[in-house]
Amino acid sequence: MNADDLIVQESAYEGLTAWGEKLPHALLLHGPKGIGKLQLAEHFARFLLCEGRGAALQPCGRCEGCRWVRAGSHPDLRLVEPEAMARQTPAEDAEPDAEGAGRSKKKPSIEIRIEQVRQLDDFIHMGSHRAGRRVAIVHPAEDMNAPTANALLKNLEEPPPGAVFILVSHRPARLLPTVRSRCVQLPLAAPNADAAARWLDSRGVKDAARWLAFAGGAPMRAAELATDARGERIGRWRESLDQGAPGGIEAGSDREELELLVDVLQKYAFDRALESFGLMSKYRSTAAKGQPVSPQAWLAYARALGRERLLARHPLNPKLFAETLLRDFPGTLHS
Numbered sequence: 320m321n322a323d324d325l326i327v328q329e330s331a332y333e334g335l336t337a338w339g340e341k342l343p344h345a346l347l348l349h350g351p352k353g354i355g356k357l358q359l360a361e362h363f364a365r366f367l368l369c370e371g372r373g374a375a376l377q378p379c380g381r382c383e384g385c386r387w388v389r390a391g392s393h394p395d396l397r398l399v400e401p402e403a404m405a406r407q408t409p410a411e412d413a414e415p416d417a418e419g420a421g422r423s424k425k426k427p428s429i430e431i432r433i434e435q436v437r438q439l440d441d442f443i444h445m446g447s448h449r450a451g452r453r454v455a456i457v458h459p460a461e462d463m464n465a466p467t468a469n470a471l472l473k474n475l476e477e478p479p480p481g482a483v484f485i486l487v488s489h490r491p492a493r494l495l496p497t498v499r500s501r502c503v504q505l506p507l508a509a510p511n512a513d514a515a516a517r518w519l520d521s522r523g524v525k526d527a528a529r530w531l532a533f534a535g536g537a538p539m540r541a542a543e544l545a546t547d548a549r550g551e552r553i554g555r556w557r558e559s560l561d562q563g564a565p566g567g568i569e570a571g572s573d574r575e576e577l578e579l580l581v582d583v584l585q586k587y588a589f590d591r592a593l594e595s596f597g598l599m600s601k602y603r604s605t606a607a608k609g610q611p612v613s614p615q616a617w618l619a620y621a622r623a624l625g626r627e628r629l630l631a632r633h634p635l636n637p638k639l640f641a642e643t644l645l646r647d648f649p650g651t652l653h654s
């Protein structure tokens with residue numbers, strides 16, 4: 320088995336492979352963000368499109384089907400995502416679309432566009448290029464507005480043989496009920512800590528258990544945080560908090576950074592409250608012993624941050640917003 324085959328949702332994957340020929344034509348994988356739903360969908364697509372696995376439960380990784388999937392160019396696989404999050408650049412993106420050349424200057428859409436779903440019509444009905452299945456992954460499915468979802472619905476209602484839709488959703492309640500009801504739903508929870516830690520290790524994430532705790536058990540989120548610039552930033556912030564010196568924290572002014580700051584402060588306060596009660600911290604966000612502060616003060620601060628969370632998305636004055644959050648930090652060391 321190569322490293323790409325290590326997936327965090329192992330048991331759910333086994334469940335999917337067990338469908339065999341009875342596989343429903345539309346699946347809805349849903350659950351919290353960052354727990355490996357998309358990875359599961361993509362790995363299962365590889366399984367379905369593998370031409371050399373025989374009776375094995377893993378894609379062989381060597382056949383032409385597997386190689387094309389890995390290269391992101393399998394003709395019988397489509398990943399439909401909002402432009403803003405697309406990692407692959409499928410060939411059709413290069414084609415001029417109906418709305419003309421002006422589109423290229425627009426900001427990438429944060430929604431799945433109706434054109435993307437309409438392009439699935441041809442894809443699904445054209446017949447397989449490799450005499451196997453055709454797989455369309457829609458992620459995240461809640462990023463479709465009603466007309467787009469209705470366009471998809473047509474395909475979900477009358478799929479040609481061999482077509483498989485895999486919808487991935489963090490918020491299934493936001494899907495049209497008619498879309499939900501056409502799919503066999505597969506609710507997913509965070510994977511067990513061992514599977515998550517193994518996967519994080521395989522990605523070279525240091526301090527995996529700690530990041531996993533901070534990410535609330537969601538390994539994809541943990542890997543993201545630990546390996547990009549945010550990881551280092553969070554580390555520095557925690558150090559300042561441990562030293563009772565929140566004034567040393569410089570949060571930038573963009574929305575994401577503010578949201579991250581609120582998240583870090585809230586988890587930190589919650590962990591300190593637990594520690595003051597003599598309990599294990601939940602998010603493992605503290606290192607050194609901080610200032611003596613009552614658990615009530617920590618909890619009050621964590622609650623206040625819960626309210627600020629929404630404001631962090633649209634602060635009137637980002638700099639002032641961050642300063643106010645940090646000013647109220649209960650563990651400040653006053654000299």
Ligand SMILES: [Zn+2]
Nearest residue numbers: 369379382385
């Ligand atoms: Zn293969």
